[in-house]
Amino acid sequence: MAITLRQIRYFVATAEVGQISQAAIHLHISQSSVTSAIQELEALLGAPLFIRSPQGMILTDSGRHFLNHAYSILRSVDDAMKSPLPDNTASGSLRVAASYTVLGYFLPHHLQRLSQSYPGIKIHVHEKERAEIEQSLVEGEIDMAVVLTSNLRHREIAYETLFGSVRRLWLPARHPLGERTAVNLAEVANEPFILLTVDEADKTALRYWNQSGRKPNIIMRTSSIEAVRSMVANGSGVAILSDLVYRPWSLEGLRIETVLLMDHVPAMNVGLAWRKGVEFTPAMEAVREYFRQSFLAPQLSSGRR
Incomplete structure (x- = not known):
């Protein structure tokens, strides 16, 4: 019997909320379905993934180890579903800046996907703070940036917000x-x-x-x-x-x-930025299209060039 995506999704949901009942609610399924999936997974792996207690489901050492692999599996499946077809004709060099949070928690995964989708584009990444990113864009030292668009201040910067993180x-x-x-x-x-x-x-x-x-x-x-x-x-x-x-x-x-x-706490918006009026190169167009296909809903939520 092979491990299924259903088992992995149910396991991750339970690990994140810590209770089978809450996981079942989030997944819109019965508690028994979640319980069965976890039991099947534990049998296949030959190790307990949770400690059952009155307070909920606590991951064992084996469970914590498998959770990292489970995230990777689900991310890979999601990537396969959303990944744009490679464009072997796009080429060029692109200077990209990113702030600390974006570079640490968002961008590396997409740099790897970009290298596969657009092998002719060479991306050079620079970590900078927001004010330095804005100045570098205006002065032409970098071509594009992946930033927290909710922090942008400079009037000469255009941007597209890809998503808001609650x-x-x-x-x-x-x-x-x-x-x-x-x-x-x-x-x-x-x-x-x-x-x-x-x-x-x-x-x-x-x-x-x-x-x-x-x-x-x-x-x-x-x-x-x-x-x-x-x-x-x-x-x-x-x-x-x-x-x-x-x-x-x-x-x-x-x-x-x-x-x-319950109070109004703004989301952390992540997106692309560039200097207003800049002429997009084929590499810039390809990278922007990649992120648009990966994240944007039909209606763009941003400034334009």
């Missing part, structure tokens, strides 16, 4: 607020708060906090997403970060839960 409250496992379907910032203000500073995340956070009329109880400011992840997981505090950088486990193997926010 920001949620991050909590340690079994936190009282984790039992809620949604919370407001007034409730979060009572918790010790860890503020991420990289890619101007602190400026964005303080804007929506100010608009709410509340103040976060900041106990630490850090540019390290992994530091935030570890501190939340070990119960030192809570944070508000986007789904793009969310992982259900800290480096120590402790679980992180997320809860929706």
